[in-house]
Amino acid sequence: MEVNITINGSEHASDVEPRTLLVDHIRRTVGLTGTHVGCDTTSCGACTVLMDGTPVKACTVLAAQADGSEVTTVEGLKGADGLHPIQSAFTDDHGLQCGFCTPGMMLVGASLIAENTDPSDDEVRWAISGNLCRCTGYINIVKAIQTAAARVAESSNGS
Amino acid sequence: MFPSRFDLVVAQTVAEAVEAKVDAGEGGRFLAGGQSLIPMMKMRVAFPETLVDINRIAGLDAIERSNGHLQVGALVRHADVVVSDATFGAVAAAAPWVADPLVRNRGTMCGSVAHCDPEGDWNSVLLATGADVIAQGPSGERSISIANFVDGAFTSTLGEDELVVGLRIPVPSGRSGGSYLKLERKIGDYATVAVASHLELDDSGAIAAAGLALTSVNPINTKVADAEALLVGQQPSEELFAEAAELAAAAAEPRDDVRGTAAWKRQVVRTYTKRGLAAAAQQAKGS
Numbered sequence: 280m281e282v283n284i285t286i287n288g289s290e291h292a293s294d295v296e297p298r299t300l301l302v303d304h305i306r307r308t309v310g311l312t313g314t315h316v317g318c319d320t321t322s323c324g325a326c327t328v329l330m331d332g333t334p335v336k337a338c339t340v341l342a343a344q345a346d347g348s349e350v351t352t353v354e355g356l357k358g359a360d361g362l363h364p365i366q367s368a369f370t371d372d373h374g375l376q377c378g379f380c381t382p383g384m385m386l387v388g389a390s391l392i393a394e395n396t397d398p399s400d401d402e403v404r405w406a407i408s409g410n411l412c413r414c415t416g417y418i419n420i421v422k423a424i425q426t427a428a429a430r431v432a433e434s435s436n437g438s
Numbered sequence: 439m440f441p442s443r444f445d446l447v448v449a450q451t452v453a454e455a456v457e458a459k460v461d462a463g464e465g466g467r468f469l470a471g472g473q474s475l476i477p478m479m480k481m482r483v484a485f486p487e488t489l490v491d492i493n494r495i496a497g498l499d500a501i502e503r504s505n506g507h508l509q510v511g512a513l514v515r516h517a518d519v520v521v522s523d524a525t526f527g528a529v530a531a532a533a534p535w536v537a538d539p540l541v542r543n544r545g546t547m548c549g550s551v552a553h554c555d556p557e558g559d560w561n562s563v564l565l566a567t568g569a570d571v572i573a574q575g576p577s578g579e580r581s582i583s584i585a586n587f588v589d590g591a592f593t594s595t596l597g598e599d600e601l602v603v604g605l606r607i608p609v610p611s612g613r614s615g616g617s618y619l620k621l622e623r624k625i626g627d628y629a630t631v632a633v634a635s636h637l638e639l640d641d642s643g644a645i646a647a648a649g650l651a652l653t654s655v656n657p658i659n660t661k662v663a664d665a666e667a668l669l670v671g672q673q674p675s676e677e678l679f680a681e682a683a684e685l686a687a688a689a690a691e692p693r694d695d696v697r698g699t700a701a702w703k704r705q706v707v708r709t710y711t712k713r714g715l716a717a718a719a720q721q722a723k724g725s
Contacts, residue, residue, distance in 0.1 A: 297444055319439050333517075339473055339477060408539060409539045
């Protein structure tokens with residue numbers, strides 16, 4: 280069946296089987312491999328993408344269900360003027376070790392700070408509670424999301 | 439992993455969805471949020487031949503109060519329930535504890551109710567609050583009380599071609615309170631034990647109506663009717679709630695598994711019933 284999904288601002292029209300999962304469509308048909316497949320059972324959040332701005336687990340959405348929607352993957356975070364604040368904050372605060380969960384963590388973080396530029400520790404931990412990290416112990420992930428939020432708040436105050 | 443092959447019908451209206459389901463026969467399944475069904479299809483424990491996707495149907499995404507009820511449409515996601523101002527008591531308390539934030543963004547309350555997973559949270563809340571499930575099939579719409587809806591593990595009394603189009607949860611007119619206490623190993627896991635409590639108080643402060651239901655400690659979500667009967671007409675007190683907790687613990691039939699021993703789970707039922715009823719009473723007194 281024909282699906283038309285806008286991924287990181289570009290339209291992708293493709294003929295997919297109904298059983299094609301959104302994550303496989305993004306990785307295999309479109310060729311964007313920044314979205315990872317971890318547990319493949321809706322637990323770990325490595326496959327997180329934003330669907331019309333809302334974080335979802337792309338291993339548990341059919342590509343056909345995303346027809347007509349706007350999807351943002353980790354590749355879509357970077358803007359014309361450089362890295363997204365969440366990306367620079369993860370770099371500066373060492374918010375990753377192996378990097379496998381990082382795309383999902385950054386997308387959830389970006390979605391959180393779009394609504395809340397002063398999230399508490401608890402608010403950040405609540406927001407990322409559907410995403411698993413086996414390396415960092417989460418401390419620097421929480422810190423990085425808060426750093427990014429503070430920088431976004433600062434730049435919007437300054438402008 | 440990926441599901442076995444199926445045909446996908448994207449319905450635009452409820453009537454179209456029901457018709458597609460009738461055409462698909464026994465091999466047809468409705469698809470809403472898909473947060474239980476898609477994983478089951480990937481693990482090949484479910485292999486529908488036809489999926490009838492209801493996500494594009496307009497008008498099913500409202501959660502609102504109307505005629506003394508909280509009405510929840512078939513496309514209301516768990517995340518919508520979390521942020522809704524229309525919720526109350528046990529419904530509001532349970533919403534943030536369903537699955538995890540990303541699953542809540544997709545999964546629907548009605549889908550979870552229809553799925554009848556005995557470890558699902560919502561059916562206990564509906565049993566405690568005395569809700570009705572609204573189903574639409576080829577011969578029209580009907581209302582099924584939740585106690586008559588939950589029939590077994592993953593089994594409801596829904597007809598073969600009926601779609602759950604909404605829920606009607608009675609909103610108490612007087613002072614009321616509710617809670618949902620859930621013990622889970624980690625966010626997103628099934629409940630090890632959860633207890634839904636609902637209390638309504640009359641003008642004298644006595645309990646006018648009570649609801650109590652258990653998750654994950656029986657083969658199905660279980661209403662503790664004898665505890666409810668005990669509570670009605672009494673003044674809320676620690677002793678009364680302890681007595682109700684004994685009945686809840688007796689109604690639980692937990693099993694030893696990776697989440698804990700049966701004896702320990704029964705003790706959690708006891709403790710959570712006491713705490714849950716106390717929290718509900720506290721909320722009702724302040725309302």
